[in-house]
Amino acid sequence: MTTSLLTTDARTKKRNAAEARFKAYGLGAIIVAMLALVILLTSVLGNGLSSFQQTFISLNVELPEDKLDKSGVRDISVMSKVTTIGYAPILRNALLATLEEQGIETDLSNKEISNMISKEAAATVRNRVLGSPDLVGQTVQFDVLASGRIDGFFKGRVTMESAALDGNTSPEALEIAQALADAGIMQTKFNWNFFVWPDASDQRPEAAGIGVAILGSLYMMLIVLCLALPIGVASSIYLEEFAPKNRWTDVIEVNISNLAAVPSIVFGILGLAIFINFMEFNQSSPLVGGLVLTLMTLPTIIISTRAALKSVPPSIRDAALGVGASKMQSVFHHVLPLAAPGILTGTIIGLAQALGETAPLLLIGMVAFVREYPAAFTPESGLFGEASTALPVQVYNWTQRADPGFVERASGAIITLLVFLLIMNAVAIYLRRRFERRW
């Protein structure tokens, strides 16, 4: 009996059903993953995009000589005796004057008026005045930061209802803010300073930025790149191309694979013990952070470099040796160029991992509150020895704070971090495409 090709037999049906099921599982897994990604991105973007915007009040500030310069001859040492507390009333008066000018009635107390302006604003004005003492006695226009609550009002975080329960602001203050915004005096605009400013204290989320964190992360990435790449690539080449295959190299190989799986916090403990307690490098310094991240990244780079070297066909090595190249020439002229895309990709992925790493940095004190930009080198603290913080640690730090303004800041920092990671991965993909050669 011959079977017709037009009817599928039971076996084929079963096989097709299994295949269809398998495809469905795969598709399901991908959908779940995509969904998780979408939720993550919407939540982060929803919370964080507003951190790139900030509310400013445009004030004409009268800088009275009798308050700011008792000497009358613009003597900086006398002028700097006036602290930021001395500048606060000047700003308040400027705001009151503006309200009057605009015909906005208010029965708010002086304190409540002051609360509309960021505490950072007085410091900004003071620095400006100390920078150019000639301004004293004049009326100067300043774009000063509105307080976090007012800023939150324009971003939808603070509402009339929540303000009624809030000790730091009130519905009346919000109404005034709305009136000022209508008059064009209060504006919410793009805030480049978020990427430049250092961290700010608990009461002033509106003044907090990720400048120090970006700088610290950058320093650490430099250290990781300069140490992990050459060490990792050199040891991979040695292990893969030169080392005899024996028990010792097997042991080393197993250990490297295990190192890659060691929880990152363990590297933090190691860093604390070796670099801070034993070698006495500065706590919280990018140097220690970079060294710890280097240790962490090395196994990743070694494993990916070895995989890249392994994937170069042995016939290329034979070809080079066959024309009389030495081992070293065959590796550096032929094998390494072919493995380079893989090595670069592995390195960038290792760097991206290091950039997002938090736990070991907490242990070596990078969670400290740092407002000074760390210098790359100072004679006292050495190379990369000044206290700093890092992007992921800054995120962790801000999520711990009470003021809801910091949630926005943390999300903004996460977005920045994600953008950096995205750029790095894009570069990895580009490099791989660009340099990949077929044989």
Next chain:
Amino acid sequence: MEDMIQMDRTMSTQQDIKIEAKNVQVYYGDNHAIKDVDVQIADKTVTAFIGPSGCGKSTFLRCINRMNDTIDVCRVTGDILLDGEDIYDPKVDPVQLRAKVGMVFQKPNPFPKSIYDNVAYGPKIHGLARDKTDLDEIVEKSLRKAALWNEVKDRLNAPGTGMSGGQQQRLCIARAIATAPEVLLMDEPCSALDPIATAQVEELIDELRQSFSVVIVTHSMQQAARVSQKTAFFHLGNLVEFDDTDKIFTNPQDPRTESYISGRIG
């Protein structure tokens, strides 16, 4: 008197002997892959190694330019003399040896570089060219010898890996002869090629005989008969028979050779 004639004959053959293997043993770990091989390979002739798969043809060929050094478990004993010098002497640097003894592999393996760079690489690392014009000349000469020049002279900068299999193999031959070797080893150079490309390479081998001593491993007896003057038959690691090619194919002395060439072992 007879002694004198005997002396004379050995003297005259000795002049032509390029490679002499004495009592060569090769082990891969515990696997005794080459057993007691003695062979004399003459200059300016094509010598073919034939035998069933796994009998050690490639292994023995790779002993001649010490490519076996790259295999950790491989151990070679006995003497292999090139022009009377022991190539396994500790003073010999295999890198120098390989410039003298070129090799062409079973699968065409051009570098993923331009055609020009493929051929120029050997001369460059051995410092054979004084300047660019010198190098250009070497490249052209090698490509001409490999019967490839006319096909590629207009695209020397095109990648070597983008050519057909036969062209790639001829490029590999050009690359091997660019370092001006004295011996050319070829391990089944045509096994990955179609019949037309095979015919071209065979023709080429016959021409190369003018300048080099060529040793070719082949699994095709017809090929051995076509291109070689001397044939060595290997079986299970032993060199069973070594003689003039026509003698091996018409009048083999050993029963194993006979059954192999008549297709009974394979």
